[in-house]
Amino acid sequence: xxxxxxxxxxGAAALAVMVFGCATAPTAAEIQAEADARAARQARxxxxxxxxxxxxxxxxxxxxxxxxxxxxxxxxxxxxxxxVLSAKAETAAxxxxxxxKAATQAAxxxxxxxxxxxxxxxxxxxxxSGAPGSDAAATAAREAAxxxxxxxxxxxxxxxxxxxxxLAQENAAQAxxxxxxxxAAxxxxxxxxxxxxxxxxxxxxxxADALRKAREAELAAQAAEAKAAQSAAVVGNSxxxxxTTVTENTIVNDNTTVTKNTVVNSNTTITENTTVTAEPVxxxPVxxxPVVVQxxxxxxxxxxxVNTVTSTRAGSEFVIMDPAFxxxxxxxxxRTSKTKDGYLRVEVTVQNTSKDTVRAMRIFNWYDADGxxxxxxxxxxxxxxxxxxxxxxxxxxxxxxxxCTAWKLRFRAIVP
Numbered sequence: 001x002x003x004x005x006x007x008x009x010x011g012a013a014a015l016a017v018m019v020f021g022c023a024t025a026p027t028a029a030e031i032q033a034e035a036d037a038r039a040a041r042q043a044r045x046x047x048x049x050x051x052x053x054x055x056x057x058x059x060x061x062x063x064x065x066x067x068x069x070x071x072x073x074x075x076x077x078x079x080x081x082x083x084v085l086s087a088k089a090e091t092a093a094x095x096x097x098x099x100x101k102a103a104t105q106a107a108x109x110x111x112x113x114x115x116x117x118x119x120x121x122x123x124x125x126x127x128x129s130g131a132p133g134s135d136a137a138a139t140a141a142r143e144a145a146x147x148x149x150x151x152x153x154x155x156x157x158x159x160x161x162x163x164x165x166x167l168a169q170e171n172a173a174q175a176x177x178x179x180x181x182x183x184a185a186x187x188x189x190x191x192x193x194x195x196x197x198x199x200x201x202x203x204x205x206x207x208a209d210a211l212r213k214a215r216e217a218e219l220a221a222q223a224a225e226a227k228a229a230q231s232a233a234v235v236g237n238s239x240x241x242x243x244t245t246v247t248e249n250t251i252v253n254d255n256t257t258v259t260k261n262t263v264v265n266s267n268t269t270i271t272e273n274t275t276v277t278a279e280p281v282x283x284x285p286v287x288x289x290p291v292v293v294q295x296x297x298x299x300x301x302x303x304x305x306v307n308t309v310t311s312t313r314a315g316s317e318f319v320i321m322d323p324a325f326x327x328x329x330x331x332x333x334x335r336t337s338k339t340k341d342g343y344l345r346v347e348v349t350v351q352n353t354s355k356d357t358v359r360a361m362r363i364f365n366w367y368d369a370d371g372x373x374x375x376x377x378x379x380x381x382x383x384x385x386x387x388x389x390x391x392x393x394x395x396x397x398x399x400x401x402x403x404c405t406a407w408k409l410r411f412r413a414i415v416p
Contacts, residue, residue: 033231036224041373043217043224048375050210050217052400057210061203068200071193078186085182089175096168103165106158113147113154120147319348324413328354332392344399346407352387360385360411364397367406376400382412 026034124140131137319331332349339345344366352358361382366374379397387393395409 027235029231029235033228033235036228036231040221040224040228043221045373045375047214047217047221048373049377050214052375052377054207054210054214057203057207061200061207064196064199064203068193068196071189071196075186075189075193078182078189082179082182082186085175085179089172089179092168092172092175096165096172099161099165099168103158103161106154106161110151110154110158113151117144117147117151120144318408319350320408320410322360322412325358325360325411328352328358329360329387329411339398342402344404344407345396346399346409347394347396348409349392349394350387350411351392352389355389357389358387359414360387361414362395362409362411364395365408365410366399366401366404367408368401368403369405371406374399374401374404384414385411 120140121144124137124144127134127137127140319334321329330351330353332351334349335347337345346364362385363382364376364379366376368374376397377400385393385395397407399407
């Protein structure tokens, strides 16, 4: 009786363990997925920074527009003052001109009255010398006195007209001076208004440019995120299936021939023929179910968290340590609060439990309610920290935006 028996040998099993059980290096798809994910994070950070630049440009434009709104009424008031003073100066100049003409006329009349009085006096003196005490002499004397009275009145009127003309000229000169000062102030106000208008135009152009850059950065971020998602999908769909094919032929005779066929994904066939002289043994076929190997996780760009603090409030708060600090640095406390103007404020207390001074780099990351990172452009780089042996260190920061609701503080070792 012959039995053709099929089984999996120990060598084939070892090969299967090597294929499916041992850890393997990241595949090209996984490396590409990690690179695409890193590029997507960088693109999103640039897009967030561009959006922050838009908001700052808008704030600058609003401030300049406020200045323009303030200078426009001032310019109108200055122009109105110039108009009023110009009318007053024109009126004063006309009054001065009229007073000057009146003074000239009064002086002329006073001169004529003085001549008439002089002639009347001469006539009275002649009449008095020719016929003293006569009616003609008395009449001439009365006419001379009246002429002198008229001359004195004309002289007084001329003096008054001259004083009035001089005052009118002073008023006209003062009105002209005020008009000049008002004109200079109006010109200065107009210059300031013009400068504010130029600033407003420049701010509007800056807003438009920032919006354009933000749109470009957002499109680039979306494209990078789409590419990263596609790469992640490729890695997620990558499976390794191990199929083992077993066949059984039952041929009975005195010699039992055992044939083993093991098929692995690599299409490697191992064949072994063994002649057995012992009693025939019937071996049931062994069917190995396909094994689906899950894709390896992307290669982390940051060290894994070994010391994590999670808040019970909305969002998560993390303190992430470099593995080098796993048994050295401990988080003693975390506190969060709000500033008066509504920004999230965080303070983390860390203790160095070792006997050596620890030198590390740290950075705060901020996230909104949707988990989108908000870049703090003023503290975008890693900052050095020194913690003495056994000492506590406090690290605090304020969120760059009011919509930040979650944060993460990361530590990494300084590589010498």
